[in-house]
Amino acid sequence: MKKQNICFTIIVLILAAMPILLQLGFITASSTVLFIGKCIAFAIVAMGLDLIWGYTGILSLGHGLYFALGGYAMAMYLKLQATGGQITDFMHIGGLTELPMIWKPFLNLPLSIIMIFVIPAIVSGLIGYFIFKNRVKGVYFSIISQALTWAAYSIFIALSPYTNGNVGITEIQTIVGSIRGDKNRMNMFIVFYGALIIMVLTYALCRFSTSTKFGKLLIAIRDGENRTYFSGYQVSHFKTFAYVLSAVIAAVAGAVFVNFNGSITPSQMTISYSITMVIWVAVGGRGTIIGAIIGAFIINLCEYNLSSGSLVDIWQYIIGLIFVITILFFKGGLVGLVREQIPTFISKLKNKSHAETPVKSKKGA
Amino acid sequence: MNNTPVLEIKNVSVCFDGFYALTDVNANVKRNSIHFFIGPNGAGKTTLLDIICGKTKPTEGNVIYNTQDGHSVRLTGLPEYQIVRHGIGRKFQVPSVFKSLSVKDNMLLSLKGHKSIIDCIFGKPSKEEFEHIDYVLERVGLKERTDICAGTLAHGEKQWLEIAMQLVQKPEIIMLDEPAAGMGKLETFKTGEILKDIKKECTIIVIEHDMDFVRQTADIVTVLHEGKVLTEGLVDEVLANETVQAVYLGRSKAVS
Numbered sequence: 001m002k003k004q005n006i007c008f009t010i011i012v013l014i015l016a017a018m019p020i021l022l023q024l025g026f027i028t029a030s031s032t033v034l035f036i037g038k039c040i041a042f043a044i045v046a047m048g049l050d051l052i053w054g055y056t057g058i059l060s061l062g063h064g065l066y067f068a069l070g071g072y073a074m075a076m077y078l079k080l081q082a083t084g085g086q087i088t089d090f091m092h093i094g095g096l097t098e099l100p101m102i103w104k105p106f107l108n109l110p111l112s113i114i115m116i117f118v119i120p121a122i123v124s125g126l127i128g129y130f131i132f133k134n135r136v137k138g139v140y141f142s143i144i145s146q147a148l149t150w151a152a153y154s155i156f157i158a159l160s161p162y163t164n165g166n167v168g169i170t171e172i173q174t175i176v177g178s179i180r181g182d183k184n185r186m187n188m189f190i191v192f193y194g195a196l197i198i199m200v201l202t203y204a205l206c207r208f209s210t211s212t213k214f215g216k217l218l219i220a221i222r223d224g225e226n227r228t229y230f231s232g233y234q235v236s237h238f239k240t241f242a243y244v245l246s247a248v249i250a251a252v253a254g255a256v257f258v259n260f261n262g263s264i265t266p267s268q269m270t271i272s273y274s275i276t277m278v279i280w281v282a283v284g285g286r287g288t289i290i291g292a293i294i295g296a297f298i299i300n301l302c303e304y305n306l307s308s309g310s311l312v313d314i315w316q317y318i319i320g321l322i323f324v325i326t327i328l329f330f331k332g333g334l335v336g337l338v339r340e341q342i343p344t345f346i347s348k349l350k351n352k353s354h355a356e357t358p359v360k361s362k363k364g365a
Numbered sequence: 366m367n368n369t370p371v372l373e374i375k376n377v378s379v380c381f382d383g384f385y386a387l388t389d390v391n392a393n394v395k396r397n398s399i400h401f402f403i404g405p406n407g408a409g410k411t412t413l414l415d416i417i418c419g420k421t422k423p424t425e426g427n428v429i430y431n432t433q434d435g436h437s438v439r440l441t442g443l444p445e446y447q448i449v450r451h452g453i454g455r456k457f458q459v460p461s462v463f464k465s466l467s468v469k470d471n472m473l474l475s476l477k478g479h480k481s482i483i484d485c486i487f488g489k490p491s492k493e494e495f496e497h498i499d500y501v502l503e504r505v506g507l508k509e510r511t512d513i514c515a516g517t518l519a520h521g522e523k524q525w526l527e528i529a530m531q532l533v534q535k536p537e538i539i540m541l542d543e544p545a546a547g548m549g550k551l552e553t554f555k556t557g558e559i560l561k562d563i564k565k566e567c568t569i570i571v572i573e574h575d576m577d578f579v580r581q582t583a584d585i586v587t588v589l590h591e592g593k594v595l596t597e598g599l600v601d602e603v604l605a606n607e608t609v610q611a612v613y614l615g616r617s618k619a620v621s
C-alpha cells in the first residue's frame with residue numbers, strides 16, 4: 001500500500017528534524033535525542049518481530065535474545081576500543097590474564113559487524129531448523145522461545161569473566177567516539193542519522209520481502225500451514241528463513257541500541273523485555289510493517305513521558321492493560337483501527353444519516 | 366495410453382494407538398477416471414487420503430504411484446511436499462484456502478514449480494502462468510472473483526477455489542475430500558460437471574456422501590466400512606449390493 005510508504009516518510013522526516021530542533025534550541029536536552037535514537041532501534045526490532053509474528057503467525061517471546069546478541073557484539077567491539085585492545089577489568093577480576101578467544105574478533109570493526117549478523121543467524125538458524133522441522137508450533141513454540149532465552153540469560157550471567165555477568169558491558173562510547181557533551185554533538189548527529197538510515201533500509205527490506213511471493217507465502221503459512229505443505233512448499237525451510245531474517249534484524253537493532261544506551265546488560269535478553277517488544281507490535285498493528293514502527297515509538301514515548309512522574313509505579317499495569325485491550329478488541333492494533341474499524345464506523349454513521357434523511361424529507365412533503 | 370493403474374494401494378493398514386482405522390486395504394485407481402470412496406462416518410476414508418498424500422504414515426503396506434511414462438514411485442515414506450511435486454494434489458474436508466490473500470494470490474502460490482525460497486523472493490510468474498490461472502478460474506466459474514479476498518468468498522466458491530488451486534498445478538491425481546459438503550443441489554451438480562470436465566486431464570479421487578453426486582460423476586466406487594474394503598465396482602452394481610445397503614442402513618435416504 002502506498003499510504004504505508006507516505007506514513008513512513010512522514011515519520012522519517014520528523015525523526016530527521018530532531019537533531020536540527022536540538023541545534024535550534026527547540027529541544028532543550030540532548031538526552032531526548034538519544035532517547036529517540038533508542039526508539040529507532042526499538043522500531044527496527046519491532047519490524048523484525050512483525051515479520052515472524054504478524055506475517056508468519058509465529059509468536060516468538062524470545063527476541064530479546066537476538067537483540068542482546070547484536071548488542072553484545074557491538075558492545076564488545078566498543079569496549080575493546082575503550083581499553084585499547086587490552087583485557088578489561090572484569091576479566092582481571094574473573095581471573096583471566098589475557099584476552100579470551102571469543103573476544104578476539106571484536107578487536108576489528110569489519111569483523112565485529114560481520115559477527116553482529118553471523119552469530120544471531122547461526123543461533124536462530126539452528127533453533128529454527130530443529131523446532132520447525134519437528135513441526136513445533138503455536139504456544140509450544142512460544143514457550144520454547146522463552147525457555148531458550150532464559151537459558152541464554154543464565155549462561156551470560158554465569159560466564160561473568162567473559163560477559164561481566166549481571167552488570168553487563170558498560171563504560172563504552174559509540175562507533176564514532178564519544179557523543180556526550182556539547183563538543184561531541186557532531187558525533188551524536190552522525191550516530192543518529194546512521195541509525196535512521198539503518199531503519200529506512202530495514203523498512204525497505206521488510207517491505208520488499210513481504211511484497212514478493214515469499215511474503216505471500218508467509219501469510220499463507222499463517223492462514224493455513226497444512227494447505228501450504230500440500231501446495232508443495234517445504235514449509236519448515238520458509239519458517240526457518242523468516243525466523244533467521246527476523247533474528248538478524250533484531251540483532252542489528254541491538255547493535256544500534258548500544259550506541260545510544262552506552263551499555264548492554266543481560267536484562268535486554270530477559271523474557272519480560274522480549275514480551276515488551278511483542279506489545280509494541282501488537283499495539284501498533286501486526287501484519288503491517290508501519291504498524292510495528294508506530295507501536296514501538298508510541299509505547300516508548302509514552303513510557304518516557306509518563307513513567308517518570310506519579311505513574312512510575314503503575315506504568316507496568318497500564319501497559320499490560322493496553323495490551324490486553326488491544327488483543328481483545330483491536331486485533332489490528334492502531335493501524336487496524338485507522339484502516340478498518342474507523343472507516344466501517346463512519347460508513348455505519350453515514351448509512352444511518354442516509355436512512356434518516358428520506359424520512360425527514362417525507363415529513364417535509 | 367498405458368493401462369497400468371495410476372495408483373496402487375497395497376495392503377495398507379493404519380493403527381492409531383491400537384485402533385485400526387484401516388485394515389489391509391487394497392485398491393487400484395485407473396488413469397483418467399473418477400474414483401469414489403464412500404462409506405459411513407468413521408469408515409476411514411479421510412485416513413486413506415492422509416496415507417496417499419503423506420500426512421499419515423501407514424502401519425503396514427504401500428502406496429505406489431505409476432507415472433504416465435511408466436515409472437513407479439513409492440509414495441509411502443515421502444514427505445508431503447515431495448508427493449505434491451509428483452503431481453498429487455489434495456483438497457481437504459474443511460475448505461482451506463488462504464483467507465487473507467486474494468483469489469489470484471491463492472492461485473499464484475499453487476502454481477506448479479517455483480517452490481524454493483530463492484524462487485519465491487526473486488521469481489516472477491510468467492505471462493503463460495497468468496493466462497493459465499485465468500483459464501483455470503474460468504473453468505471453475507471464479508473468473509469474476511479474481512481480486513477478491515478469499516476469506517470473503519461464499520462457502521461453495523471456497524470449495525471451487527480449492528479445486529482450482531489443485532488444478533492449476535497441472536496435477537496427475539486430485540484427491541477431494543467431500544467437495545460438495547455444505548453445497549446446495551445446484552452447486553453440487555455444478556461441482557460434478559467441473560469434475561467430469563477435468564478428468565480428461567487427470568485422475569480424480571473423491572470422497573462423498575451425497576449419492577446423487579456419486580451417480581452423477583462416479584466411474585468406479587469403492588465402499589469402505591470400518592476400515593475395510595467392502596466392495597468395489599460400477600456405481601449401480603455397488604449401490605444395488607445388499608451388504609452396502611445394510612451398512613448404510615439408517616442412512617437409507619442416502620442410498621434411496
Ligand SMILES: Nc1ncnc2c1ncn2[C@@H]1O[C@H](COP(=O)(O)OP(=O)(O)OP(=O)(O)O)[C@@H](O)[C@H]1O
Pocket residue numbers: 381386404405406407408409410411412413
Ligand atoms: N489421528 C487420529 N488418531 C486417532 N484416531 C483417528 C485419527 N484419525 C482418525 N481416527 C479415527 O479413525 C477412524 C476413521 O476416521 P476417518 O476420518 O478416516 O473417517 P471418515 O471415513 O473420513 O469419516 P467421515 O465421513 O466422518 O469424514 C475414526 O474412527 C477416527 O476416529
Ligand SMILES: [Mg+2]
Pocket residue numbers: 410411412458542
Ligand atoms: Mg472424513
